[in-house]
Amino acid sequence: MDPFLYLDRDTWVHRLDPRTKMFLLIGAFVLAFLFVNPLYGIGVLAIVLAFGAAAKSLVNLERIWFILLMIAVMTVILWTVFGSGETPLFWFVEREALLYAIGAALRIDIMIVAGMIFLSTTRNEEIATGLVKLGIPYRFAFAVSTALRLVPTIAATGSTIGQAQRSRGLDLESGNIIQRVRKNTPLLIPVFVSTIRSTNVFSMALESKGFGAARERTYFLRLAMGRRDAVVLLVFALVLVTAVALRLMGYGGVEGFSR
Amino acid sequence: MWRHTQMVVLVALSAAIYAAVLIPFKGFTIIPGFTEVRPANVFPFVFGLLFGPAGAWGAAIGNLIGDFFGTLGPGSIAGFIGNFFLGFLPYKMWGSFFRRGENMEQNVNSGKKLAIYIAITILASVVCAIWIAWFNDLIGFVPFAALASIITVNNAIAGIVLGPILLLVLYPRVKRWGLLWTEIMAPDEVPDSRYQRLGNLLMWVGGLGALIVGLVLGLGLYEQGFAAAGFAPGSGGATGVAIGLALIPFLVLIVIASFLLGGREQVEAAEEEMATDTGTTR
Numbered sequence: 019m020d021p022f023l024y025l026d027r028d029t030w031v032h033r034l035d036p037r038t039k040m041f042l043l044i045g046a047f048v049l050a051f052l053f054v055n056p057l058y059g060i061g062v063l064a065i066v067l068a069f070g071a072a073a074k075s076l077v078n079l080e081r082i083w084f085i086l087l088m089i090a091v092m093t094v095i096l097w098t099v100f101g102s103g104e105t106p107l108f109w110f111v112e113r114e115a116l117l118y119a120i121g122a123a124l125r126i127d128i129m130i131v132a133g134m135i136f137l138s139t140t141r142n143e144e145i146a147t148g149l150v151k152l153g154i155p156y157r158f159a160f161a162v163s164t165a166l167r168l169v170p171t172i173a174a175t176g177s178t179i180g181q182a183q184r185s186r187g188l189d190l191e192s193g194n195i196i197q198r199v200r201k202n203t204p205l206l207i208p209v210f211v212s213t214i215r216s217t218n219v220f221s222m223a224l225e226s227k228g229f230g231a232a233r234e235r236t237y238f239l240r241l242a243m244g245r246r247d248a249v250v251l252l253v254f255a256l257v258l259v260t261a262v263a264l265r266l267m268g269y270g271g272v273e274g275f276s277r
Numbered sequence: 278m279w280r281h282t283q284m285v286v287l288v289a290l291s292a293a294i295y296a297a298v299l300i301p302f303k304g305f306t307i308i309p310g311f312t313e314v315r316p317a318n319v320f321p322f323v324f325g326l327l328f329g330p331a332g333a334w335g336a337a338i339g340n341l342i343g344d345f346f347g348t349l350g351p352g353s354i355a356g357f358i359g360n361f362f363l364g365f366l367p368y369k370m371w372g373s374f375f376r377r378g379e380n381m382e383q384n385v386n387s388g389k390k391l392a393i394y395i396a397i398t399i400l401a402s403v404v405c406a407i408w409i410a411w412f413n414d415l416i417g418f419v420p421f422a423a424l425a426s427i428i429t430v431n432n433a434i435a436g437i438v439l440g441p442i443l444l445l446v447l448y449p450r451v452k453r454w455g456l457l458w459t460e461i462m463a464p465d466e467v468p469d470s471r472y473q474r475l476g477n478l479l480m481w482v483g484g485l486g487a488l489i490v491g492l493v494l495g496l497g498l499y500e501q502g503f504a505a506a507g508f509a510p511g512s513g514g515a516t517g518v519a520i521g522l523a524l525i526p527f528l529v530l531i532v533i534a535s536f537l538l539g540g541r542e543q544v545e546a547a548e549e550e551m552a553t554d555t556g557t558t559r
Binding site: 023047051054093096097100122125126129130132133134136137155157158160161162164165166168169171172173176206207209210211213214215216217218220221224225229230 | 279280282283285286287288289290292293294296297298300301334335338339342344345349350351352353416417418419420422423443446447450451454455456495
C-alpha cells in the first residue's frame with residue numbers, strides 16, 4: 019500500500035501550480051482559525067469539502083477518519099474541562115465551554131482535511147520544486163524531497179527484515195506495546211546502520227553529477243502559474259476578505275467563554 | 278553546514294529514518310493529532326549528538342514528513358520548531374559540560390557522559406514541549422498544561438531508555454565512517470563558545486521557567502496562591518493570551534541561549550584528536 023496520500027487524478031485542482039495550492043492551504047488554515055463558533059465552522063468545512071470533492075480526493079478521508087474522530091473527541095473533552103462559561107449545562111460542563119470545544123474540534127479537523135486535500139493533489143516533486151520557486155534554498159528543498167522519497171524504502175527494508183526474522187521463529191506480534199517495541203528495536207538497528215553507511219557513497223554520487231557546482235540550476239519539472247491559478251487565488255482572496263470582515267464585525271465568536 | 282554534501286545527505290537520511298519510525302506509531306495516540314507513543318523520539322537526541330546541525334534539521338523535517346500522513350496543520354509549524362530544538366540542544370550543549378582538554382567524544386561510555394546525556398535529554402524534551410504547547414494553546418487548539426507535560430514525558434522516556442543503547446551501537450560506526458559533525462565541519466563554520474556557560478544557564482532558566490510558569494497559569498494554581506494569601510480570586514483561569522504572553526520572555530531566553538552556546542570547542546577537540554592520530558592537520 020502506498021503510504022503517501024497523493025491520488026493520481028485529472029482534475030483542475032491537480033493542474034494548479036503547487037505554489038497556488040500552498041497559498042490555498044495557508045488560506046484555509048486562516049479561514050478555519052477565524053471562526054470559533056461551530057455554526058460558522060460548519061460553513062468553512064462545507065467550503066473545504068466542496069474543494070475536496072472537485073479534486074476527487076475525499077476518498078482519502080477513509081484513511082484518516084479515525085484520526086479526525088479521535089481528535090474531535092479529545093478536543094471536546096479537553097476544552098470542556100479546561101474552559102469555563104457562564105451557563106451551566108450539567109455537572110461541571112458549561113454551554114459556552116462546550117460550544118468552544120466543538121468549535122475548536124471543527125477547526126482542527128478542517129485544517130487536517132485541508133492538508134489532506136493538498137497532499138492528495140500535489141506530488142512530492144511538485145512540493146519540493148514549489149518550495150524552491152518560493153525562495154527556499156535548493157539544498158534544503160533537496161533534503162526534504164530526498165527524505166520523502168526514502169521513507170517508503172526504509173519502511174520496506176524494516177518490513178523485510180521483520181518478515182525474515184519471523185520466518186526464523188521470532189515472535190514480534192505478542193505482548194503489550196512496551197514488549198513489542200523492545201522486540202522490534204534490535205531489528206531496526208541494521209536498517210539504520212545500513213542507511214547511514216550509505217551517506218558517503220550517496221554524497222559522492224551527488225557530487226559526481228554536479229550537485230552544488232552551480233549557484234543556479236534548471237529543473238525537469240517546469241512550474242508556471244497561469245490564468246486558472248490567478249482566478250482561483252482571486253476568488254479565494256474574496257472569500258477570505260469576506261470572512262475577515264465578518265469576524266471583525268463580531269460574528270463567529272463564542273460569547274461568555276474563558277480559559 | 279549546507280555547503281557540505283555529506284551534511285545535506287545526513288539531513289535527508291536523519292529525516293527519513295525519523296519519519297519512517299514515527300509513521301507506524303501514529304495510531305497509538307495520547308492526544309490525537311498532537312502526540313502519540315513515540316519510540317522514534319530517540320532519534321533527534323542521537324542524531325543531533327552525532328550529526329550536529331544535520332541531525333537537528335533532520336529531526337524537524339522528519340517530524341513534518343510524519344505529519345504528512347494525516348495530521349498536517351498549523352500545529353506542524355510548532356512541531357517543526359520543537360523537534361528542531363530536540364536535535365539542536367544535544368550537540369550545542371554537549372561541550373559546555375566539559376573542560377578544555379577533556380574527552381568530548383559524543384558517546385556514553387562513562388558515568389559522567391551518561392549523566393550529561395540524560396540531563397540534556399530532559400532539558401531538550403522540555404524545550405520541545407514548550408514550543409509546541411505554547412503555540413497550540415495560543416491558537417486555541419490544545420490547553421498548554423495537557424500538552425506540555427505529556428510531550429515532555431513522552432520525549433524524555435524514549436531518549437533516556439533507548440538513546441544510550443543506540444549511541445553505543447552507532448557511535449563507533451559513525452566515527453569509523455568519518456560522519457561525525459565535528460569531523461565534517463571546520464571550526465570557522467561553528468560559532469565560538471565564549472559565552473557557552475551563560476548560554477547553558479539561560480537555556481535551563483528559559484526551558485524550566487517556561488514549563489513551570491505555563492503549568493501554574495494553565496492549571497489556575499496562581500488563583501489558589503492568591504486565595505491562600507488572603508486575596509480574592511479572579512473571574513476565571515488564565516486566558517490563552519495570558520499564557521502566550523507570559524511565556525514569551527522565556528522563549529526569548531531560549532533563543533538567546535541558542536546563539537550563545539557555540540560548539541566550536543567540540544570541532545577543535547576533534548581536530549586535535551585527528552592530528553594526534555594521523556600526525557596531520559585539516
